Amino acid sequence: MNQHANVRIGHSACPHDCPSTCALDVEIIDGKRIGRVHGAKDNSYTAGVICAKVARYADRIHHPDRLLKPLIRKGGKGEGGWSEIGWDDALDLVAEKFLRAEEKYGSETVWPYFYAGTMGLVQRDGIERLRHAKKYSGFFGSICTNIAWTGYVMGTGALRGSDPREMAKSDCIVIWGTNAVVTQVNVMTHAIRARKDRDAKIVVIDIYENATMKQADMGLVVKPGTDGALACAAMHVLFREGMADRAYLEKYTDDPAGLEAHLRDKTPEWASAITGLSVAEIEAFARLVGTTQRTFFRLGYGFARQRNGAANMHAALSIAAVTGCWQYEGGGAFHSNSGISGFKFNKDMLEGDKLRDPTIRYLDHSRIGPVLTGAEDALYGGPPVTAMLIQNTNPVNVAPEQRLVRQGFLREDLFTCVHEQFMTDTAQLADLVLPATMFLEHDDVYKGGGNQHVTLGPKLIDAPDGPRTNHYVIEELARRLGVAHLPGFGMTEKQHIDALLKSRDIGDFEDLREKRWADMQPEFETAHFLKGFGHPDGKFRFKPQWNGGFAPNKPPKSMGIFGPHERLPEFPDHVDLIEVADAEHPFRLATSPARNYLNSSFAETPVSKAKEGRPELLLHAEDAAMLGLADGDRAEIGNTRGEVILHVKLFNGIKRGVVIAEGIWPNSAHERGEGINTLTGADAAAPYGGAAFHDNKVWIRAAG
Secondary structure, eight states: OOSOSSEEEEEEEOOSSOTTOOEEEEEEETTTEEEEEEEOTTSTTTTTOOOHHHHTTHHHHTOTTOOOSOEEEOSSTTSOOEEEOOHHHHHHHHHHHHHHHHHHHOGGGEEEEEOSSOOOHHHHHTHHHHHHHHTOOEEEOOTTTHHHHHHHHHHHSSSOOSOGGGGGGOSEEEEESOOHHHHOHHHHHHHHHHHHHHOOEEEEEESSOOTTGGGOSEEEEOOTTOHHHHHHHHHHHHHHTTOSOHHHHHHHBSOHHHHHHHGGGOOHHHHHHHHOOOHHHHHHHHHHHHSOSSEEEEEOSGGGSSTTHHHHHHHHHHHHHHHTGGGSTTOEEESOOTTSGGGOOOOHHHHTGGGOOTTSOEEEGGGHHHHHTTOHHHHTTSOOOOEEEEESOOHHHHSSSHHHHHHHHTOTTOEEEEEESSOOTTGGGOSEEEEBOOGGGSOEEEEOSSSOEEEEEOOOSOOOSSOBOHHHHHHHHHHHTTOTTSTTTTOOHHHHHHHHHHHTTOOOHHHHHHHOEEEOOOOHHHHTTTTOOSSTTOOBOSSOOTTTOOOTTOOOGGGOOOSSGGGSOSSSOOOOOSOOOOSSOOEEEEOOOOTTOBTTBTTTSHHHHHHHOSOEEEEOHHHHHHHTOOTTOEEEEEETTEEEEEEEEEOOSSOTTEEEOOSOOOGGGSTTSOOGGGSSOOSOOTTTOOOOTTOEEEEEEEOO
16 A cells, blocks of 8 residues: 555656557656556556556656756856756747857758657657748658668558557567567567467567567577578578468569579578578577467567668568468567557647748758768758757767767857756756756657557646746747747647647547547558558568668658668668678677666666666677686777777677677766767668667777
């Protein structure tokens, strides 16, 4: 029993950058503070389960170090000197700096920069309305989803798949490239239910023996960037041993004969040499999925965070088309439901789409380092960026090529306003820091990625005196910048939510408050593509249109096609568009998620910090011995982008030559104040961009 007498339960949705978008039941104490946070038991996807870090959200929202007052820099950038400033004076200063920058370089010199610190549609996306009204530089948001989404849609033609709740009705669940125990716990809820109720087999494919693989019936540890080879060899076995569904292939796919011919030399022996798996492991996997009609492929983001990730995603997805498992309940494949029709809100008013000027340049948000340091190919012929408003993201910590990012933020001619909840690595380099509300302190609405619900997140408690919502900042700046009269401005959060919901016939704010969520899952035949795939001919494409084909987040034509797209394969294949280890850099580094952090969020909460301990490098014992390193030793790890010091943790659940650094720790948690993204590359992956965070060649040596 809760020790507080005056406790009520409020309802919300987790706002963080996770596909689960869990429906929440929140303990509210005395109408002012929150207690424990629970997963909503009556939500069919959340099913009463949430991750431990969100369960203890009180540690975050009531944290003593939370930002409560606007702060203006005092002294040099990054020196840590701050003075309090009033909200009106702070916003006046932002407007003054933006207008002055425009006068000198034109409107494109201002770059509003945001991402997924909140997934609420109003508080996240309203910044676009200001961008379009003022003709500021466009924002191509590529950092997280693009590599994976592009590869998936090249096959299906639509960003959707089997109902994720169907995992509970599967006889085999293949969890590929996602450490679900750590990053989306609800996948495990439904997979474990299938094991309990149906004796289903759980297969986990990843680059190390992580927490999810420990729960698997079959665990396959592959070398980073080699998933396409495994997929091709599995399909080779399916054709060779008569397990391909030829009737399905003939009806639903573009060129099954061409695929079969292409795969004839993609043998398990061929793939074994590439992936590090044994021939027996590859054949056992192929036979399991080939003889289990109700096989559900749950494809994650992890294995697509390679420069060849789009090709690997497409190859893994292709297995489901060869077996025809799409035909069965509990079968098929799923990556994200972001493209279902029920999620296609009319966002004209929220984002100011009708105010968009197609002649304004776009900048790639993954390449913020090159952008801020003036790389010609990153600026697309426009002026330097000399003014920024940053919401919902922490690029000095999470963006690749951290040294370039930091160098850019330290420019004296760059004015930066950061609207944040804590003094992050990015806020520390700002000129002005504004305190932001948290999700239980404002109204918003959320749509799932890993599920099918639209969920309301109404304000449940008052914010402390000081923090303001993202929406407030955008509205106040619009007024000062002379665009508040334009469509979409002057509306409240609830009015924007009403407009969004009515565009999908979900009712309005009050209707959804009563219902809590709306289930937007397409019916079975649509979800399983039994009426045809999303391409114009209705066929699954084994032969992707890499150059110019549809993608959910395709870069504008002005940006062109990215990377060595001409090397992407005609049919599913392994292609070495990766940072292949070499004599100078004999190891491959992946920066995988930590259990108690979520990107850079939760790195400030005491329990999360205590549970994670310190930044460590997972290193195979034989590699450690070769390097003269022991468990707990300090190791320096580096490449042409920089060097970082980590403590060694001996771990044999990886292939030789592969190392893992879990979690995005604050830069200050590292000895030299430089985090792991010092080592990751900002070059855009083929064909439509994205950051390859798990694709880095490095050297390792004992730290001096």
